Amino acid sequence: MTATTICRAWLVRRRDGFGLGFTDHDVALQFDGTTFRPDHGMTARVLMQGAGLSVDNSEAEGALTDGAITEKDLLAGKWDGAELTLWEVDWSHVDARRKIFAGSLGEVSRSDGAFRAELRGLSEPLNAAWGRVYHPRCSARLGDRACGKDLGSDSYTVLLGLEDCEDGRIFRFSDFPAYDSGWFERGVLAVLGGEAEGLRAQIKNDIALSEGGREIELWKSLGIHPVAGDRIRLTAGCDKRSETCRLKFNNYLNFRGFPHLPGEDWLLAPQTGG
Structure with missing residues (x-):
């Protein structure tokens, strides 16, 4: 050279x-x-x-x-x-x-x-940490191989046409299926049509409104704002607790946490001799 x-x-x-x-x-x-x-x-x-x-x-x-x-x-x-x-x-x-x-x-x-x-x-x-983390909450990601839960059913995924979007961050629907408030918190919103097709973001808040309405708030605004009529897919979220795994997802056999691990209060408590 x-x-x-x-x-x-x-x-x-x-x-x-x-x-x-x-x-x-x-x-x-x-x-x-x-x-x-x-x-x-x-x-x-x-x-x-x-x-x-x-x-x-x-x-x-x-x-x-x-x-x-x-x-x-x-x-x-x-x-x-x-x-x-x-x-x-x-x-x-x-x-x-x-x-x-x-x-x-x-x-x-x-x-x-x-x-x-x-x-x-x-x-x-x-530089990343390797090995198993011993923690009361689950270490798996919802839907991955360790979790093993199929999220494709109607119970955990819903497809809707967008009605109103505020600042690419707050999505409102007037006719929403009957899900408990908070069902989609920590879940994922994905845009399936329009200029914003392919964008996805994590859901911060899922609020049930009166007369079947719903408000979905993201942690941050999408870079391209969806418009009314765009198809939206919502996927349920998981807070990693054993109760959620058992009651919401019926997947406790695959729970990857240690719910009975003693907490810090127990570990720091003064020990009494026998």
């Missing part, structure tokens, strides 16, 4: 297999079956990689364009955790290249028609 012919190339691949290639060279590059486009879909800052297990101090940034990475796809989480590989390439002879980064996209922020994403190196998972 010579310094005058060096450029950089990025390949970012989503979990569904869709991938895009970018380069800071002024013409397209091709290698490993990928075309790296010379546009502003993505750029990367100077990499600062350490020998420890901390996140590499780098970011990827770019424009939100229809032909590359769209705001809607980012809001829908399609690029969350996407794999990213960065090379230094001799554009005059692309076989002369070296990989300088491999990892994934972390936290993504958006503003003024652009995005910025943290780059996380391959060592990042080693």
Whole structure:
């Protein structure tokens, strides 16, 4: 490689297999079956990689364009955790290249028609805690393999047409099925149609109103606001308590907590000798 012919190339691949290639060279590059486009879909800052297990101090940034990475796809989480590989390439002879980064996209922020994403190196998972946590509440995620509960039944999922939405955060329905108030708290609201299709968020409050009405409040506003008539799916939530697992989901055999574990008050209480 010579310094005058060096450029950089990025390949970012989503979990569904869709991938895009970018380069800071002024013409397209091709290698490993990928075309790296010379546009502003993505750029990367100077990499600062350490020998420890901390996140590499780098970011990827770019424009939100229809032909590359769209705001809607980012809001829908399609690029969350996407794999990213960065090379230094001799554009005059692309076989002369070296990989300088491999990892994934972390936290993504958006503003003024652009995005910025943290780059996380391959060592990042080693920072996570491993092993079984002994806690009175369940450690499984509702509906995952450890939980084993099928949420596809009518008891735990409801499909509705949206009637009113306030600030992309509060959803109101006038004709709601007969569910207990709070049934969908900690659950998930997903948009199935319209401009906001694919967006989903966790439910903060589920309030039963008079005459069969319902108000669903999210923890944060959706990036694209649904409108009246859009199809909405609500999925029930779980507070991880053993009573909820047994009475609401009839799934106590799969409960992944330790409800009879003594609490801190018992552990700190003075012990009396026999």
